[in-house]
Amino acid sequence: MINETEAQKPVDQYYMAQALRLAKRGLWTTDPNPRAGCVIVQDGKIVGEGWHKVAGKPHAEVYALQQAKEKAQGATCYVTLEPCCHQGRTPPCTEALIKAGITRVVLAMTDPNPLVSSKGIERLLKAGIIIETGILSQEAEQLNPGFFMRMRQNRPYIRSKLGMSLDGRTAMASGESKWITSVEARHDVQCLRARSSAIMTGAGTVLMDDPQLTVREAELPCYLQADKPVDIKIPLRVVIDTHLSTPAQSRLLKQAGETVIFTASKSKSATNILEQAGARVIYLPGQNGEVDLRLACQLLAQEYETNEVLIETGATLSGAMLRQGLIDEIKIYMAPILMGNKARGLFDLPHIELLEQHISLNITDIRAVGDNWRITALPIYES
Secondary structure (H helix, E strand, O other), X not given: OEEEOOOOOHHHHHHHHHHHHHHHHHOOOOOOOOOXXXXXXXXXXXXXXXXXXXXXXXXXXXXXXXXXXXXXXXXXXXXXXXXXXXXXXXXXXHHHHHHHOOOEEEEOOOOOOOOOOOHHHHHHHHOOOEEEEOOOHHHHHHHOHHHHHHHHHOOOEEEEEEEEOOOOOOEOOOOOOOOOOOHHHHHHHHHHHHHOOEEEEEHHHHHHHOOOOOOOHHHOOHHHHHHOOOOOOOOEEEEEOXXXXXXXXXXXXXXXXXXXXXXXXXXXXXXXXXXXXXXXXXXXXXXXXXXXXXXXXXXXXXXXXXXXXXEEOOHHHHHHHXXXXXXXXXXXXXXXXXXXXXXXOOOOOOOOOOHHHOOEEEEEEEEEEOOEEEEEEEEEOOO
8 A cells, every 4th residue: 555645744844854865964975875764663663774875885774674673563653765676786675674574664755766766665565565655855855956957968967056145246347256154154165065966166266276175074074074974975077178277286186086078178288188188078069169058067967876066156157057057056155244246146147138138046045154144045947
């Protein structure tokens, strides 16, 4: 029997909320897998808990079953994502639940992965297990925006981070921008980097700022440093470099991990120099001699299993991504300073000349980070 509950039981919501809290502990480490949590309840008591810690290691259900042991017999399993039913790097969780004697499984949502979607539910139903779905599904969706985007639309979830003054400026006319935002805001950005599969920037930012595009663990909040179950993954570094102007001596090429440079330049000499410096250069021309940004995002999803991309760049690349409908979320850190009308703006949007051509935003969160304000906004694109 399968039930998709409209009026969800408070007790089911309570235990699913705990499963979601557990899932968040894998926020920084599970790529390319989704974050997932599991709680096993017997006679109103939690007898087992687990969360997915890192790809290739056991899933949340396995850890919870190991903790519950024989108390799993006849128990209810709360899990944030449909249990897998296929043999991957780990055995199918459906078989582990059946073998343990679980009699009821409560799901936040089905898995959008075609290898799993509804197949895990079907296997559990066939074994006589009662299934409830849709418990705190919206919260579960928000936990894995990149994984779901990759499975449904074949591209990553793309988050743009920008620091600006109170008058909406991101850099002086000269390009100077260090530091507009506060130390607390910059530390907060490290959390965004840590959860991201890749960090993307443009060649202009590389030339101006020579960034490292790394996660500086010493700047992460204490709770994250103390609670991390495994080492935080190193995000892929991505540079959109139309003319291959990235210097081979750039600091981002000297860091651990991979660097990918997308270009529209056919220069073999520049390509060889950058590849000798450790980068992978991918020729991906689009219209007007620019890099095909949409295809670049699709390639990141397909070849690198990239779930979430954090864009840290200037108005040119940010504007191009926004114009093509490729930015899903904007994080703005607003500092209490004024930089004047000669300074640079947030996005390069030359096509907007009339008010009616504006891009609308849905602001979902505003909160203080030190003496800065962090604004989270979702672009609303015309269908």
